[in-house]
Amino acid sequence: MDGQVELTNPVETSIGGMRGHVLRRGIHLSMSFLPFIYFAYGEDVANAVGVSLDRLVASIVLVALAGEGLRLRFGWTVFGQRDYEAHQISALAWGAFGVGMVFLLAPTEAYAWPLILSLSLGDPLMGELRRKDLEARQVMIASTFALLLVWLCAWYLFGTPLWMAVLLAPVCMIAEWPRLRYIDDNATMVLIPLALVIILEPFAGVMS
Numbered sequence: 001m002d003g004q005v006e007l008t009n010p011v012e013t014s015i016g017g018m019r020g021h022v023l024r025r026g027i028h029l030s031m032s033f034l035p036f037i038y039f040a041y042g043e044d045v046a047n048a049v050g051v052s053l054d055r056l057v058a059s060i061v062l063v064a065l066a067g068e069g070l071r072l073r074f075g076w077t078v079f080g081q082r083d084y085e086a087h088q089i090s091a092l093a094w095g096a097f098g099v100g101m102v103f104l105l106a107p108t109e110a111y112a113w114p115l116i117l118s119l120s121l122g123d124p125l126m127g128e129l130r131r132k133d134l135e136a137r138q139v140m141i142a143s144t145f146a147l148l149l150v151w152l153c154a155w156y157l158f159g160t161p162l163w164m165a166v167l168l169a170p171v172c173m174i175a176e177w178p179r180l181r182y183i184d185d186n187a188t189m190v191l192i193p194l195a196l197v198i199i200l201e202p203f204a205g206v207m208s
Helices: 017-049 053-074 091-105 109-131 136-158 162-176 185-207
Strands: none
Touching (some): 017 053, 017 091, 053 091, 091 109, 091 185, 109 136, 109 185, 136 162
């Protein structure tokens, strides 16, 4: 179907083979530390460079996108990237954009932590389950359960509304599923639930 792509073996399409694939997964998992860095040190860093925190985040996102544009202009790929990313926006760039939007539009621990952890932990989990040739239904069930644990931890630790945690866990799973040609699931898995957070957050107090 136009606009969609078939699932491929991520190891076979990774620059560097298995080692590149492992590096890619490691970078993905390391994104789990971004909320900690943002909430623990973000204001201090922003004050040190003399800008507001949201301007600092926006600047970092713009620099990342400018670097991605330069990479695409010359068709470069680096160790760990997929070979097809030489000619389309990379998963890393989409992830940077999605995480940046979370910090700009939902900069609270109640939402930033579960949104970003759903991406950094849930996406690699689903990819590896598929690589083990599990059926789609099994991947959906296992990943939804794992994502629900993430959101329930956010409810317990940061006060995320429980009903939103129960709703958004399966939404994050579903948002990863489309295989779009030019929009990576690193974007859809963050931006779709983020949009729902923005829409539903005003009702959080009413329904809690």
